[in-house]
Amino acid sequence: MTAVLLETRGLCKNFGALEVAREVGIRLEAGARHALIGPNGAGKTTLVNLLTGLLRPSRGRVLLRGEDVTHLTQAGRVKRGIARTFQINQLFRGLTVLENVYIAVAERMGVASSMIRPAGRRRDVIDQALRLLETLKLADDAGRRVAELPYGRQRLVEIAIALGLEPRVLLLDEPAAGVPGAESHIILDAIAALPDEIGVLIIEHDMDLVFRFAQQITVMVSGEIFAEGTPTEIAANRDVRAVYLGSAAADG
Amino acid sequence: MTPPGFAAAQALAARHRFKWWEVLPWVAAIAAFFLFPTYLSFGTQVLITILFALSLDLVMGYAGIVTLGHAAFFGAGAYTVGILALHFGWNEPLSGLVAAAVVAGAIGFVSGVVLLRTQGLALLMVTLCTMALLEESANMGAAYTGGFDGMPGLEFAPIFGVFQFDPLFFRAQYLYALAVLLVCFVLVRALVYSPFGESLTGIRENVLRMHAVGAPVQRRLVVAYTISAALAGVAGAVFTQTTAFVNLSVLGLDRAAGVLIVLILGGYGRLYGAFVGAVAYMVLEHTLAKAYPTAWQLGIGIVLIVVALYARNGILGIAETLRGRLRMRRAS
Ligand SMILES: Nc1ncnc2c1ncn2[C@@H]1O[C@H](COP(=O)(O)OP(=O)(O)O)[C@@H](O)[C@H]1O
Ligand SMILES: [Mg+2]
Numbered sequence: 001m002t003a004v005l006l007e008t009r010g011l012c013k014n015f016g017a018l019e020v021a022r023e024v025g026i027r028l029e030a031g032a033r034h035a036l037i038g039p040n041g042a043g044k045t046t047l048v049n050l051l052t053g054l055l056r057p058s059r060g061r062v063l064l065r066g067e068d069v070t071h072l073t074q075a076g077r078v079k080r081g082i083a084r085t086f087q088i089n090q091l092f093r094g095l096t097v098l099e100n101v102y103i104a105v106a107e108r109m110g111v112a113s114s115m116i117r118p119a120g121r122r123r124d125v126i127d128q129a130l131r132l133l134e135t136l137k138l139a140d141d142a143g144r145r146v147a148e149l150p151y152g153r154q155r156l157v158e159i160a161i162a163l164g165l166e167p168r169v170l171l172l173d174e175p176a177a178g179v180p181g182a183e184s185h186i187i188l189d190a191i192a193a194l195p196d197e198i199g200v201l202i203i204e205h206d207m208d209l210v211f212r213f214a215q216q217i218t219v220m221v222s223g224e225i226f227a228e229g230t231p232t233e234i235a236a237n238r239d240v241r242a243v244y245l246g247s248a249a250a251d252g
Numbered sequence: 253m254t255p256p257g258f259a260a261a262q263a264l265a266a267r268h269r270f271k272w273w274e275v276l277p278w279v280a281a282i283a284a285f286f287l288f289p290t291y292l293s294f295g296t297q298v299l300i301t302i303l304f305a306l307s308l309d310l311v312m313g314y315a316g317i318v319t320l321g322h323a324a325f326f327g328a329g330a331y332t333v334g335i336l337a338l339h340f341g342w343n344e345p346l347s348g349l350v351a352a353a354v355v356a357g358a359i360g361f362v363s364g365v366v367l368l369r370t371q372g373l374a375l376l377m378v379t380l381c382t383m384a385l386l387e388e389s390a391n392m393g394a395a396y397t398g399g400f401d402g403m404p405g406l407e408f409a410p411i412f413g414v415f416q417f418d419p420l421f422f423r424a425q426y427l428y429a430l431a432v433l434l435v436c437f438v439l440v441r442a443l444v445y446s447p448f449g450e451s452l453t454g455i456r457e458n459v460l461r462m463h464a465v466g467a468p469v470q471r472r473l474v475v476a477y478t479i480s481a482a483l484a485g486v487a488g489a490v491f492t493q494t495t496a497f498v499n500l501s502v503l504g505l506d507r508a509a510g511v512l513i514v515l516i517l518g519g520y521g522r523l524y525g526a527f528v529g530a531v532a533y534m535v536l537e538h539t540l541a542k543a544y545p546t547a548w549q550l551g552i553g554i555v556l557i558v559v560a561l562y563a564r565n566g567i568l569g570i571a572e573t574l575r576g577r578l579r580m581r582r583a584s
Contacts, residue, residue, distance in 0.1 A: 052464065078466030090464070092457035098260045103454045104465045106447045112467060113475075115448040118268035122447060126264060130257045143260030165465060 003030045003065070005199045006051065006082070006169050011060035013046055013223075020046045021057070022223045028169060032199045035210045038220035039243075044203045045087055047220070048171045052084050053077045064169070078107075081168030085158040087177055087203070093147040097138060100146055100157055101129040104164030129164065136160050136190050152183030159190055170194065172202040176209070211235065219243075268445035277527050281430050285423075292422035298534050299429040300491050305514045305526035306433075306440055307483035312512075313521030314444055315476045316456030317368070320508055321379030322484055324363075324386045327503030328356040329485025334403045334498040335396050343408045345493050349432065352489035353482040359386075360481020364474040380505070387503040402499025406492065417494065425494035432490055436483055441523060443479070452476055456521075513552075517559055519566030528567045 006028040013021040020043040028034050036044050049055040051062060053074040061070045064080050072080075092100050105125050106112040120126070133139045136156050141149060146157055155175060162170055176187045188209060194200055204210050210217065210231070217234045219227040227240050234240055284295055304326055311317040329352035336342035336351060367378040390397045397403065410416045411428055418424045443449050454462050455469055462469050492498040501507065510533075518529020536555065540548035563570050 054460075054463070074463045075466040075468055078464070084464060086461075086464075090458050090461040092454050092461065094457055095453065096260060096264075098257065098264055099450065099453075102264070103450060103462075103467075106450065107465045107467055112447050112451045113472070115443055115446045117447075118442070118445045119447045119450045120265040120267050120445070123265070125447075126261050130261055133257055134255075139255070139257035142257035143263055161461070161465060 004028070004063075005030045005032070005065060006201075007063045008047075008051070009061045009063065011047075011050055011062070012058045013043075013050060013055060014058050020223045021050060021060075024060070024220075024223070024225055026218055026225065028199050028201055029216075030168075030199055031196055032201070032216060033214050034199070034201045034216045034218065035214035036201055036203045036218050036220060037205070037207075037210060038226070041222075042220040043223040044220055045173055046223075048084055048173050048201075048203070051171060052082055078165055078167075081166075082171070083162040083165040083167035083169070084171040085162050085173055085175055087173040089154050089158060091146045091154060091157055091161070094145060096143055096145055097133065097149070097157055097160075098126070098129055098142040101132055101160050101164045102126065104161045105129045105132075108165050132160055132163055135193070136163075137186070150183065152179040152186055155179055155187055156190060159187075163194075167198060169199045169201070172200065172204075174203050174205065176204070176206060268442075277524070278430075278434065285426060285430075289421060289423075292426040294534070294538065296422050296425045296429045296494050297491075298530055299426070299433050300487050300494070301511065301514060301530040301534060302526050303429075303433045303436055303490070304484055304487040304511050305518070305530055306437060306523075307480045307487060308511050308515050309520055309523065309526050310440055310443065310452075310483070311477055311480040312515065313525065314449060314456060315452040315473060317473065317477065318372075318376060319379040320376050320505070320512070321381075321383035322480075322511060323503055323505070323508035324379075324383040325356040325360055325481040325484035326488035326491070326507060326511075327383075327386060327390065328359050328481075329353070329488030330492045330498045330502040331390060331397060331488075332356070332485065333408075333489040333492045334406055337406050337408060338403050339396060343406075345408050345411050345428070348408070348493065349486050349489050352485040356485020356488070357478050357482030360484075361474065361478040364477035364481070368470060368473045368477060380508075383503060383505070383508060387500060390500055390503055398499070400500060402497060404497040404499075406496045406498070408493050408496070417496070419496070422494070429490050429494060432486060436486060440483070444523060448472070448475075453521075513556060515566075517556070517566050519568030522565075522568050525566055525568050532567060 004027050008024055008026050011021050011024040024047060038044055046055065050057050053072060057070065061068055064082065069077050069080065092103065102125055105128050109125060111122060111125065130139065130142065133142050136159065138153065138156055138160060141153060146154060159175060175191060176184050179187055191213065202213065214231055217229060217231055218225060219234065219240050221243055226243065227234060227237050308322050311319065332352040332355040333348040336348060342348065363382050367375060367382065370378055391399055408417055411424065415424045451467055451472055455472060459469060488502055491502065514529040514533045515525055517533050518525035518527065537548065537552060540551040559566060
């Protein structure tokens, strides 16, 4: 039996009259490769926001390794090992790639409040950030301002910042969204190379990627969990094909 | 062969080191002392404005907190040393600076805890209102503050018990202001190059992401705001001590807007923008006011519009662009 890493119970969220999450119960296991799919507006990003504490649920609970974290701040959850990337880049655009990752690493190492020693003297932070950039093949861009990078590489920085937090759980919100086809392989390679021990929840529209990467798939429709299962089960599920795959295919 | 990323790591590791040109402002300030002995009163005002702008740069340029009420802290410091000197006989200058920093810092902390929950326009309004509140308190608490007339003719003890403030030529005042500025500058410089400063920059660049990497954003902002308020308080205290008076002008919107203009003109988030901006603004103001006593504000306004339209990063931004072009040309 594998350990449950992250779990929600009866999670609900309303924006006014709009129910964006309705009794959502999802389980992510240690080392999982879990995909969350569903049409636009299904509530996938909202679920990530609820898991990370960016949003508060109207009802229900979020458990991390059995601990109730529903009322913890984002910072508290990051400390316990939850990290995420954003569907739309949220980077420190005016700073270099190295600085972007430095900020995350310094935060994790607990040195980010230090006021006297120069940031540049923290060789440990710089070295860790650099090593991370190397594994993501971003080291050549370390000195460039993020705003100057091609979009695909900016998406890699998104992932680098999250990995700088050394998470137990990584929530990837459409990591390849907006990346031109020719560049998308760099994102896919990075995802494929993620350390085994991290539990990964990935929101993704590219079905090839989902079926290649995921061991477990959850389908969300209109704020509800519509189906769950292995890729083979989901592929064979007629309702899913009708509701989601069908419409996605129709969308082109 | 050097590994990829090495250059970037070296650049980050060397960022805080002093560069040769950083000595220039101080050399210039000393040179001005000897070259313009009759302008030292004006020079003292410039130094005070630099310190005030520097304090603003910490919150606005680095942490990205846009405030219209920073004179609240300048005024708090100015009134603190004035009241202490007039009513409590506490006229020793250096301990007066400490008192001013503590009072202004405390006001910064309390108001920061409340108002840094807001952002953008709302924040602008609350900072403005906080300042107006203090101004009105100073106006109404006439028994202590002298109300509308303020407190003229204050007397302060010699610095270190030796150097007497000089009512005619402002020599001691100028050097005193310069020394205080130097100490505060070294502090601010260390702060912005520290991991704390880096995280403030992160907050400015992307608050959402800062939360997502687990930063206690609110706490960092309050700390930065408090330090900035304390520094502004020191600037205000030096103002009162060197001019020997204090009145409501230290707390007004004019002063708050003025320092904002100084910083934008010089270039914010750049440490030296405060220096360049203060000198440029005040020299411009001085010369224009002499040449066109009635219409000088028009000239300032035009300069500002030009800066806002064509040089978003102020005078230092222009210098950076030129230097970048020069390098490109040399490289090609
Ligand atoms: N802050 C918000 N306020 C109001 N409605 C929102 C907000 N965030 C998302 N929504 C709405 O909630 C629904 C789900 O959004 P989202 O979680 O982004 O879906 P997905 O990521 O699956 O495409 C959408 O209809 C969206 O318009
Ligand atoms: Mg989404």
